[in-house]
Amino acid sequence: QVQLVESGGGLVQAGGSLRLSCAASGRTFSNYAMGWFRQAPGKEREFVARISWSGETTYYADSVKGRFTISRDNAKNTVYLQMNSLKPEDTAVYSCAQDRLQKRSRLVVTTYEYAYWGQGTQVTVSS
Numbered sequence: 001q002v003q004l005v006e007s008g009g010g011l012v013q014a015g016g017s018l019r020l021s022c023a024a025s026g027r028t029f030s031n032y033a034m035g036w037f038r039q040a041p042g043k044e045r046e047f048v049a050r051i052s053w054s055g056e057t058t059y060y061a062d063s064v065k066g067r068f069t070i071s072r073d074n075a076k077n078t079v080y081l082q083m084n085s086l087k088p089e090d091t092a093v094y095s096c097a098q099d100r101l102q103k104r105s106r107l108v109v110t111t112y113e114y115a116y117w118g119q120g121t122q123v124t125v126s127s
Contacts, residue, residue, distance in 0.1 A: 006096055035099070035109075037094070067084050
């Protein structure tokens with residue numbers, strides 16, 4: 001069965017940085033695009049970033065473009081989210097997710113298109 005385990009969350013001051021990791025197991029990692037989503041208290045889960053199965057194509061929500069970078073290491077079955085210039089509005093539980101279909105490179109932002117999810121890691125940005 002597929003398992004996704006996030007790590008790297010924590011408390012940081014505004015303007016600081018964090019790097020989230022998501023370790024995957026259970027399917028051929030390199031065949032699937034990966035995404036990061038976040039959910040703030042009282043809000044719906046929202047798309048943050050996506051990386052294609054090959055790592056060649058990335059997509060970002062407008063709210064994080066230029067500050068966050070998604071990357072992957074297929075040899076380590078891990079996807080990363082480097083978050084710089086953090087703002088209090090970035091506070092949320094961040095979850096990684098694996099695409100439902102193999103080798104899909106186009107932008108996919110809807111949650112139902114992702115078959116597996118991690119448990120989430122809390123990111124808190126203080127002002």
